Amino acid sequence: MKVLIGITGCIALYKVAELVSSLRKSGHELKIVMTQSAQKLVSKDLFSAVGNCEVYTDSDAFDIRNGFIPHTELSKWPDVLVIAPATANTIAKLSYGLADNLLTMVCLAYSGDKKLLVPAMNYRMYENDATQENLRVLRNRGWWVLEPSVGHLACGEFGKGRYPENEVVQEAIEILASEKPLKNLKILVTAGPTWEPIDPVRIISNRSSGKMGYELAKTAVRLGAYVTLISGPTSLKTPYFVNEVVRVESAQEMFDAVIRKFDEVDVVIMAAAVADYTPAKISESKIKKDTEDLNIPLRKTIDILKYLGERKNNKILVGFAVETDSLEEYAKQKLMKKNLDMIVANKAEVMGSDQNSVIILKSDGTVKRVGPDEKSRIALVILSELVELRNRS
Numbered sequence: 001m002k003v004l005i006g007i008t009g010c011i012a013l014y015k016v017a018e019l020v021s022s023l024r025k026s027g028h029e030l031k032i033v034m035t036q037s038a039q040k041l042v043s044k045d046l047f048s049a050v051g052n053c054e055v056y057t058d059s060d061a062f063d064i065r066n067g068f069i070p071h072t073e074l075s076k077w078p079d080v081l082v083i084a085p086a087t088a089n090t091i092a093k094l095s096y097g098l099a100d101n102l103l104t105m106v107c108l109a110y111s112g113d114k115k116l117l118v119p120a121m122n123y124r125m126y127e128n129d130a131t132q133e134n135l136r137v138l139r140n141r142g143w144w145v146l147e148p149s150v151g152h153l154a155c156g157e158f159g160k161g162r163y164p165e166n167e168v169v170q171e172a173i174e175i176l177a178s179e180k181p182l183k184n185l186k187i188l189v190t191a192g193p194t195w196e197p198i199d200p201v202r203i204i205s206n207r208s209s210g211k212m213g214y215e216l217a218k219t220a221v222r223l224g225a226y227v228t229l230i231s232g233p234t235s236l237k238t239p240y241f242v243n244e245v246v247r248v249e250s251a252q253e254m255f256d257a258v259i260r261k262f263d264e265v266d267v268v269i270m271a272a273a274v275a276d277y278t279p280a281k282i283s284e285s286k287i288k289k290d291t292e293d294l295n296i297p298l299r300k301t302i303d304i305l306k307y308l309g310e311r312k313n314n315k316i317l318v319g320f321a322v323e324t325d326s327l328e329e330y331a332k333q334k335l336m337k338k339n340l341d342m343i344v345a346n347k348a349e350v351m352g353s354d355q356n357s358v359i360i361l362k363s364d365g366t367v368k369r370v371g372p373d374e375k376s377r378i379a380l381v382i383l384s385e386l387v388e389l390r391n392r393s
């Protein structure tokens with residue numbers, strides 16, 4: 001994707017060097033426009049080097065060579081236009097349609113609808129009615145305005161005005177840049193392990209990290225779906241733009257949360273490693289090590305996916321199968337037994353890793369092998385298969 005980044009004169013602009021570098025590593029083609037105040041803080045050479053790209057400044061604005069008029073040509077170039085950080089001054093100029101430097105000229109000439117603003121400034125400047133009014137105007141004109149975070153500001157004060165984490169900015173850019181084949185679909189994704197309590201301090205669980213489910217939820221948002229993530233306990237950060245996140249612990253809690261949402265959604269992807277057994281009775285106090293052997297009676301948990309398969313109507317159901325052996329054979333059995341449209345089989349040893357290697361089996365008998373690859377890329381393939389299933393139904 002072609003991303004044009006406008007950089008304005010806010011102290012936080014040093015953080016944008018990392019964003020530029022990360023966008024470059026993700027394969028995006030970049031161009032940068034810096035305002036004069038931005039250049040007072042950091043040299044354009046830094047951004048040119050980390051982004052391996054051209055950096056334009058006001059001195060280029062009227063440097064018309066061979067018919068190349070910088071502001072109009074630059075305005076036609078990007079798939080996504082980003083201003084990060086965006087000062088109160090530039091925000092005000094955009095709101096009034098001023099074009100007094102190269103960046104505002106480019107913005108005024110830009111006719112695309114993928115435009116992102118990342119305000120960062122002192123919290124009083126941000127909260128000022130003038131800035132808030134200007135942001136409202138820009139939102140109404142189709143700018144996606146990211147909320148600044150709350151925290152310590154360069155001026156030493158504390159409040160809402162901090163440049164958000166680059167991860168958030170990059171994810172917003174990826175969302176803008178992506179096609180939206182899952183638009184108008186509501187997808188429920190479950191992720192992570194469950195915790196089955198034995199007593200107040202002990203649990204039975206499994207090695208699931210939740211990474212595959214989180215990647216699926218994040219990628220489904222990029223592709224335009226409205227996503228609810230129901231997550232068992234994980235150490236992962238809550239994905240920023242997932243529409244709803246519900247946290248649960250036990251298999252029973254996961255069942256209750258899934259059932260509450262089931263009627264509203266079009267697709268369920270059960271990536272969670274739900275415990276199959278739970279202690280029949282939870283001890284109210286900590287069990288003491290008084291005996292040599294300890295037997296804990298277990299009872300089967302409800303199979304959530306099977307339950308959904310019996311009440312499927314026209315919803316699409318996707319399961320996962322974690323196996324140590326006979327991967328394809330067991331996955332095929334689960335696909336049929338649970339009345340699924342698709343099942344993703346993977347080896348137990350990938351639990352917790354960033355990589356995965358899967359076999360995707362569909363109810364029409366097709367089989368696809370993917371990987372080894374990053375879980376984020378595997379998620380994209382799984383969701384492309386989902387698009388295919390949806391187009392068929």
Ligand code: CTP
Pocket residue numbers: 251270271272273274275276301302303304305306318319320321322323334
């Ligand atoms: N699953 C579920 N509820 C359970 C157990 C599993 O919804 N109580 C779902 C998982 O989320 C997964 C699929 O069923 O999508 C298969 O899970 P897996 O653990 O591979 O298989 P099981 O059906 O539990 O069978 P087994 O443990 O005997 O392999």
